[in-house]
Amino acid sequence: MWPFSQDVYSLEDIYGIGEVPPEDCPTYIERKAHKSFVYTVQHEKQHIVVYGASRQGKSWLIEKYCPNFIRVGCDAKFTRESLFKAMLHELNIKVGSLQRGKNSEKNNELQINGAIQLQLPLFAKSDLKAGGKAAIKKAENESFTYVNIDLENQSEVITAISEVIGDKFIVLENFHYLEPSVQKTFASSLKEFLYYPIRVVIVGVWKETTKLVSLASDLTNRVEPIDIGDWTKDELLEIVSNGDKALNTYTDSAIIEKFIEHSGRNVGIFKSLMKNYCKLHGVYQSQKKKTILSDHSLADEALEKSYQEVVVPALDRLHKLARSKKSGGKGLRYYIVKSLLEIMTESDIDKLVDGILVNHVIQKVQSNKEVKFQQQNIKQELLILHTREETVASEGTASTNFIPLFYFDQGKDRVFIVESALLAACRSGKVDLSNVLGPKTIYVK
Structure with missing residues (x-):
């Protein structure tokens, strides 16, 4: 019983x-970040940025406390225009499609934006180029109306969204997947959304409170950052x-x-x-x-499973991150990654969660006896650890780390460990992070 x-x-x-x-879910706990998110959703008018490490509950936060929204998953290949198109698609606005309706017999002339191929019922397939026109003769009492939205015109896109979105939020998941240039161009559009008013929730893996404002300065006081935290x-x-x-x-x-x-x-x-x-x-x-x-032996078995599933892939990414981007370099990236791992080994986990002082990293890098690096160069390299410049060639294949391992927040002057698996590795007892990298010659061309 x-x-x-x-x-x-x-x-x-x-x-x-x-x-x-x-x-x-009895184990769901309401935290400080949750209360802040709920208040912002219910009482404020800004956009919202939910940020922090992966697997910390960002998506659950939105699912549980955002009452009405459409979700758009960002893709690494997206441009601002394809991101706009994905939003419209989630609102059942089909850009580049034909809608059928009843009307009187006559010829319709359609103006098409962008190269597009249309499958026309009862007619042959037609290729319509940018700026081209297509005359479509109606069959009996059926007509076709092309939904024509210029995706390069943000006002036209936002107007179309405002006509159907109602009180829904637009949630953009995995914003960090987008190219930095696309993040910047989209951020420059966000102010315009608020005039309609349309609110956007941006979800990303980073540690910088002012990330969106750094991309578009006119977003100051127009976005509310919510740090999901550790x-x-x-x-x-x-x-x-x-x-x-x-x-x-x-x-x-x-x-x-x-x-x-x-x-x-x-x-x-x-x-x-x-x-x-x-x-x-x-x-x-x-x-x-x-x-x-x-049973402690079963606990060790559970830890081993977690180590293989979570920690090992993160360690593989460390090796990729440590490789130099160009041949003939002195290996600054290698020394930065090695220094960060040494600091992690030496530090208490609570201090690591609060971030590593950038001066500590600089001192550690400069303490190596093989190559000397200027402070300014070290800072510049730290700034791109989380960007697309993590992409490296490995055995002839490009490998991109969409989720950063580390993030340098200039405002706080700290380097944050974004990938929690590295913190888990520190305490696993299975690996010495200070010696996880191989010889320098593996990473420096």
């Missing part, structure tokens, strides 16, 4: 980390406490401490550890009898 008045939850309800939170030990403890109650389990406190230590203060990594640990105990839903979860 189930405990009196206890609901039955699945393991996914409790420790799942899907893109959308379960309707009833999770505290107390918050992660609360998750397990609520999870144990819902599953009718008891998790050994020493194992909880170990999982927190190895999570990098990342809720996604932590919940994944708890989920795998429950599975290894055969717990897939609420238990009829109190179940004790205290």
Whole structure:
């Protein structure tokens, strides 16, 4: 018999980390960032920027507290125009399509923007070039009207959006996937959206509070930044406490401490550890009898699974990031990455979460006895660690790190560790980050 008045939850309800939170999730905790987001949605008029490390709950925050929105996933190949087109598509405005309606018989002349191929019912396929015209003869009482929007004209696009969007927000996921030039041109359009008024929620993986304002200065006081932040030990403890109650389990406190230590203060990594640990105990839903979860060998097995799934890919990206972009260089990027890893090994995790002082990085780089670098050059290289210049050739194939490992915030004068898996690696005991890079000759051409 189930405990009196206890609901039955699945393991996914409790420790799942899907893109959308379960309707009833006992382990969902309202944090300071959540309250700030709710207030901004309900009472303010600005755009909203939700930023922070991956797997920290940005998408769940929006799903749970943004009442009405359309979602657009950014793509690395997007231009501003294709981003506009994706927004219109989500609002069922089909740019470059034909709409059918009834009308009297006559010829229609359509002006087409952009090269486009139209499939016309009852007619042959037609190629229509930019600025070209097509005469379409109506068949009996059917007519076709081309929805013609100039995607290069932001006023025309925004007007079309305003006519159908109502009170919906536009949520742009993975804004960091866009090329820096596209981020900048789109940011320059955001002020215009507010006049209609259309509000946009931008979601990205970075650590800079003023990211959007740095792209377009006229967004000052027109965007509200919401830092999803790293999770505290107390918050992660609360998750397990609520999870144990819902599953009718008891998790050994020493194992909880170990999982927190190895999570990098990342809720996604932590919940994944708890989920795998429950599975290894055969717990897939609420238990009829109190179940004790205290097997340390199974905890180590859960940690190993997490290490392979989360940490190993991040370490692979470190090797790519450390490679020089051009031949004949002195290997500044290699020395920066190596210095950051050495600092991470030497520092307490709470200090790392707060960011590494840039002067500490500079001193560490300049302490190498092989090559001397100027402070200005080190700062310049730090500024591009998170950009498309992370793209490197590896065995003839371009490899791009869309989610940055590190982020230099000039305003705070700190380098932040964006990839929580690196913090988890610090405490894994399986790798010495200070020695994870190979010989310099591997990275410097």
